[in-house]
Amino acid sequence: MPFEVIQADITTLAVDAIVNAANESLLGGGGVDGAIHRAAGPALLAACRDIPEVRPGVRCPTGEARITPGFALPARFVIHTVGPVWHGGGRGEEALLAACYGNCLKLAHERGLASIAFPAISAGVYGYPADAAARMAVDAVRAAAWVPARVVFCTFGGAMTAVYAALL
Numbered sequence: 684m685p686f687e688v689i690q691a692d693i694t695t696l697a698v699d700a701i702v703n704a705a706n707e708s709l710l711g712g713g714g715v716d717g718a719i720h721r722a723a724g725p726a727l728l729a730a731c732r733d734i735p736e737v738r739p740g741v742r743c744p745t746g747e748a749r750i751t752p753g754f755a756l757p758a759r760f761v762i763h764t765v766g767p768v769w770h771g772g773g774r775g776e777e778a779l780l781a782a783c784y785g786n787c788l789k790l791a792h793e794r795g796l797a798s799i800a801f802p803a804i805s806a807g808v809y810g811y812p813a814d815a816a817a818r819m820a821v822d823a824v825r826a827a828a829w830v831p832a833r834v835v836f837c838t839f840g841g842a843m844t845a846v847y848a849a850l851l
Contacts, residue, residue: 686824686834688847689800693837694722699796700760701753701837702787704804707765709734709742709749715802715839724755731763746782750790760794762787766805769812777819780805784823791831798833803843817846 693701693715704715709731711720720727730751734742743749748764764787767779783804791799801820805811817836824834836851838844 685830685832686821686836686851688836688838688844688851690838690841690844692718692839693800693802694718694756696800696835696837697757698798698800698833698835699758699831700750700762700787700791700794700799701756701758702799702801702804703761703763704802704807704809705743705763705765707741707743707745709763714807719756719761722756723753723761726754727751727761730754746779746786748783748786748790750794758800760796762790762799764804766809766811769805769810772815776805776811777815780811780816780819781823784820785827788824788827788830792829797831798835799831800835800837802837802839803847806843813843813846817843817850821847821850 703719706712745765750762753759764783767776806813806816836847
């Protein structure tokens, strides 16, 4: 399969879509989410505000995905997904994390995208164990009915890069 791991700033990748590990409001945050919002510029925040709330304060429930233009990013699109907060594994975290990857790929397929870059969803401040998060990412993409020609797992640090490299 067309998988690769790259240690880089995801906001610099020239792919059809980068995936944003967002929060349910889609209005920016820390980590990857904050970096993507800063790099894309204020138009991204405006586009996210235009996404209808499904309930107060929630534009994208955990496990789902939404798409916006990439604006000032090299990527044409940003696919926003909300990973689960790790609570020990007994609250459906695995299924929710798998749904993140599946729903991102579904949006990419609907748009006819040829390349996508994923960060390590939920493996940062949401506390998902790095090994388990990476394994779920790779397994979910491998199990998908459709994948684009190029799938990048983009990591920010050497330790996470090594985890993905071992899996691939």
